[in-house]
Amino acid sequence: MARKLSVDRRNFLKGAAVTGAAALVPDAVTAAAQAPPAEAGQAARPAAATAAREADPVVEVAGETTARPGGDFMVDVLKSLNIEYVASNPGSSFRGIHESIINYGGNTMPEFITCCHEESSVAMAHAYFKVEGKPMAVLAHGTVGLQHAAMAIYNAYCDRVPVYLMAGNSLDATMRRPGVEWAHSVQDAAAMVRDFIKWDDNPYSLPHFAESAVRAYKIAMTPPMMPVLIVLDGGLQEDPISPEVAPRLRVPKLTLAAPPQGDSGAVAEAARLLVNAQNPVIVADRLARTPAGIQRLIELAEALQAPVIDQRGRMNIPSRHPLNQSESAGQQIANADVILGLELTDFWGTVNAFRDALHRSSRSRIRPGTRLISINSVDLFAKSNFQDFQRYPEVDVAMAADAEATLPALTEAVKRLTTDDRRRAFQERRTRLEEAHARARQASKAEAAHAWDASPISTARMAAELWNVIRAEDWSLVSESGNTSGWAFRLWDFEKHHQHLGDSGGAGVGYGAPAAVGGALANKKHGRISVNIQGDGDFLYAPGVWWTAAHHRIPILTVMHNNRAYHQEVMHIQRMANWHQRGIDRHHIGTTITNPNVDFAKIAQGMGVYAEGPITNPRDLAPAFQRALAVVKKGEPALVDVVTQPR
Amino acid sequence: MKKLFGAAVLLLAAAVATAQEPKPAAQAAPAGNAETGATLWRNVGCWQCHGYEAQGGAAGPRLSGRNLPWTGFSAYVRRPANQMPLYTEKVLPTTDLAHIYAYVQSRPAPAQNVPLLQK
Numbered sequence: 001m002a003r004k005l006s007v008d009r010r011n012f013l014k015g016a017a018v019t020g021a022a023a024l025v026p027d028a029v030t031a032a033a034q035a036p037p038a039e040a041g042q043a044a045r046p047a048a049a050t051a052a053r054e055a056d057p058v059v060e061v062a063g064e065t066t067a068r069p070g071g072d073f074m075v076d077v078l079k080s081l082n083i084e085y086v087a088s089n090p091g092s093s094f095r096g097i098h099e100s101i102i103n104y105g106g107n108t109m110p111e112f113i114t115c116c117h118e119e120s121s122v123a124m125a126h127a128y129f130k131v132e133g134k135p136m137a138v139l140a141h142g143t144v145g146l147q148h149a150a151m152a153i154y155n156a157y158c159d160r161v162p163v164y165l166m167a168g169n170s171l172d173a174t175m176r177r178p179g180v181e182w183a184h185s186v187q188d189a190a191a192m193v194r195d196f197i198k199w200d201d202n203p204y205s206l207p208h209f210a211e212s213a214v215r216a217y218k219i220a221m222t223p224p225m226m227p228v229l230i231v232l233d234g235g236l237q238e239d240p241i242s243p244e245v246a247p248r249l250r251v252p253k254l255t256l257a258a259p260p261q262g263d264s265g266a267v268a269e270a271a272r273l274l275v276n277a278q279n280p281v282i283v284a285d286r287l288a289r290t291p292a293g294i295q296r297l298i299e300l301a302e303a304l305q306a307p308v309i310d311q312r313g314r315m316n317i318p319s320r321h322p323l324n325q326s327e328s329a330g331q332q333i334a335n336a337d338v339i340l341g342l343e344l345t346d347f348w349g350t351v352n353a354f355r356d357a358l359h360r361s362s363r364s365r366i367r368p369g370t371r372l373i374s375i376n377s378v379d380l381f382a383k384s385n386f387q388d389f390q391r392y393p394e395v396d397v398a399m400a401a402d403a404e405a406t407l408p409a410l411t412e413a414v415k416r417l418t419t420d421d422r423r424r425a426f427q428e429r430r431t432r433l434e435e436a437h438a439r440a441r442q443a444s445k446a447e448a449a450h451a452w453d454a455s456p457i458s459t460a461r462m463a464a465e466l467w468n469v470i471r472a473e474d475w476s477l478v479s480e481s482g483n484t485s486g487w488a489f490r491l492w493d494f495e496k497h498h499q500h501l502g503d504s505g506g507a508g509v510g511y512g513a514p515a516a517v518g519g520a521l522a523n524k525k526h527g528r529i530s531v532n533i534q535g536d537g538d539f540l541y542a543p544g545v546w547w548t549a550a551h552h553r554i555p556i557l558t559v560m561h562n563n564r565a566y567h568q569e570v571m572h573i574q575r576m577a578n579w580h581q582r583g584i585d586r587h588h589i590g591t592t593i594t595n596p597n598v599d600f601a602k603i604a605q606g607m608g609v610y611a612e613g614p615i616t617n618p619r620d621l622a623p624a625f626q627r628a629l630a631v632v633k634k635g636e637p638a639l640v641d642v643v644t645q646p647r
Numbered sequence: 648m649k650k651l652f653g654a655a656v657l658l659l660a661a662a663v664a665t666a667q668e669p670k671p672a673a674q675a676a677p678a679g680n681a682e683t684g685a686t687l688w689r690n691v692g693c694w695q696c697h698g699y700e701a702q703g704g705a706a707g708p709r710l711s712g713r714n715l716p717w718t719g720f721s722a723y724v725r726r727p728a729n730q731m732p733l734y735t736e737k738v739l740p741t742t743d744l745a746h747i748y749a750y751v752q753s754r755p756a757p758a759q760n761v762p763l764l765q766k
Contacts, residue, residue: 353729355729355730356730357732357733445764446757447703447709448761448764449757449758449759449761449764450700450702450703450709450711450712450757451698451699451700451702451711451754451757452757452758452761453758454699454700454702456699458698458700458702459704460702464761464763464764465763467763468763468766483705485704485705485706486705567695570692570695571692571695571696571706574692574695574732575732577692577738578692578732578733578734578735578738579732581735581737581738583738584690584691584692584734584738584739585690585691585692587692587695645698645699645700645702645704646694646695646698646699646704646706647696647698647704647705647706
């Protein structure tokens with residue numbers, strides 16, 4: 001590909017060796033204008049190169065520089081996409097664009113974020129999107145970086161989040177440096193991740209890059225949103241923009257596609273079912289793509305005075321809204337005669353129970369005849385290999401559409417069909433639901449008082465103490481990888497879109513820590529207090545992200561839910577032991593993180609993060625959280641390690 | 648993770664309904680020692696889903712402070728109806744289960760009038 005310009009440039013300048021010269025005009029004018037100073041330190045260079053230089057130093061130096069490498073134009077295109085940050089662990093396959101970003105681009109839009117692992121880069125971009133509503137970029141190094149990135153890409157794919165991925169590669173085999181560059185190069189880079197991205201391309205020229213870069217952005221941002229990948233050939237990045245290509249370089253216009261709305265007939269049918277239902281139930285998962293999604297859901301729920309169950313793939317409904325009946329999800333589903341599922345990951349699992357016993361079995365949770373309505377953008381795009389699509393749900397009305405975009409039309413249709421009689425019935429339902437909501441809140445608080453003084457500290461106590469410290473702030477729960485029995489959702493008042501970012505999507509452990517830092521990066525300019533409830537197993541995947549937080553001054557309050565285990569697996573092993581009857585007390589082998597206990601505060605401190613702990617006495621929580629918050633308010637990350645109950 | 652949690656919440660509602668269903672004639676619990684029970688609680692895994700203090704959570708319901716009758720308690724452990732893995736007499740003899748029961752019964756009452764939970 002573009003490496004053709006570098007075909008032994010010195011020989012070319014001497015007028016020897018090259019055929020097809022028309023295609024190979026070097027950027028001689030620019031190079032001459034930028035004649036570099038006589039090179040220092042030649043003695044340190046490999047002998048062959050030094051000899052060549054000594055033979056013909058002037059020509060060599062003039063031909064070896066350019067003021068306008070291809071990477072600069074790539075930066076022009078990226079700037080047009082308004083990408084704020086590019087997260088990256090540095091790698092030579094993209095050294096060209098790296099240098100263009102920092103020097104030509106001034107290290108702004110995008111700004112480089114130094115990461116210690118590609119999984120961190122991608123997970124940061126993943127959560128960043130869920131706060132900011134626009135993609136962040138990631139640069140991954142050839143074969144190795146992209147493979148490191150793969151797990152986090154899969155999480156973003158499952159979570160329907162766009163990440164703007166770029167990977168360096170060196171396609172022209174004859175131009176690769178011997179050794180490492182070969183190991184880091186690949187024929188078809190995107191093949192490594194193609195099963196779980198939405199689109200990719202491998203541009204052959206800079207004009208091709210421009211179109212593909214803009215197209216990739218548009219595809220990523222069209223529901224269902226997913227990561228996209230552009231592979232950047234090293235030659236294209238590093239070599240001069242040739243005079244013949246230069247006139248063809250332009251940045252294509254970006255127009256995002258309006259998200260698809262549900263078919264009007266299907267919307268009318270859904271409205272009819274919902275209005276006539278005795279017990280309609282609305283279930284929302286990855287519904288609210290934007291803050292408008294929350295408002296639209298409330299409008300529909302209030303038009304029907306129907307209960308809403310939040311499966312929490314996004315921040316969908318305020319926790320104090322009286323129609324939020326998430327606490328009694330099982331009961332609501334069991335009583336429903338119509339269920340509306342909005343961007344559900346698993347409609348089948350919502351209406352069926354599955355028993356994890358030696359003889360696996362399932363049973364329906366719903367009454368016979370319950371009608372199911374689905375609005376789901378994922379119906380528009382499916383892949384077959386990775387099985388994140390769950391069991392096939394037998395629904396009655398299916399709209400392959402974006403739920404957030406469809407809600408206004410559905411709400412209007414519901415209002416049109418609502419008679420006075422129905423309105424009275426809705427109002428009665430509302431009264432019942434308000435009471436149930438209030439009772440559930442009280443029940444949660446009563447439940448939280450159990451094991452209040454226990455050590456290890458109860459997850460309810462930890463959540464309650466943390467809430468008390470942040471409740472007066474503009475806070476954002478950027479990640480909750482801790483499996484804390486949902487206490488934050490039961491005790492805190494979630495209201496705004498940025499206050500909850502959903503989860504990893506693919507349940508790939510290791511998402512929590514970098515996602516928290518990425519979410520906090522997005523919150524930074526808004527002056528929000530980012531809060532992270534951090535699982536200990538998750539922390540250990542790629543702890544270098546705490547250094548990234550310290551280095552880039554990303555304020556974030558991290559509270560370790562340190563139950564000293566991969567606890568989900570402890571329970572799985574217990575189950576196997578109980579089934580197999582050969583002893584039931586060795587569940588800790590291969591599952592716990594003890595002996596030695598990890599000192600998370602020390603790890604964090606070693607990376608320049610303020611940290612305290614391990615805390616085992618619940619009375620010590622409040623002052624520790626206060627001290628950590630003070631650090632965060634100064635614009636720095638802080639961590640408090642809390643030794644906790646398992647769940 | 649979210650899915651697991653969601654599933655657990657749904658389960659809890661079902662669990663409370665089913666746990667005490669098979670109701671053999673009520674029996675007094677065999678004598679048990681709460682301290683021995685505490686060790687067993689940790690060794691055989693009850694803590695994993697029900698919490699060290701039997702306070703419950705997403706993976707299993709609260710058992711403390713409910714004064715569950717021995718009959719229903721022991722019957723459920725032997726033949727759980729839902730997600731809980733069964734414990735047979737072979738791996739958890741009834742004498743041990745009685746100690747565990749004594750431990751659960753001995754858990755302190757919930758804290759009263761906690762200011763943080765009044766707000």
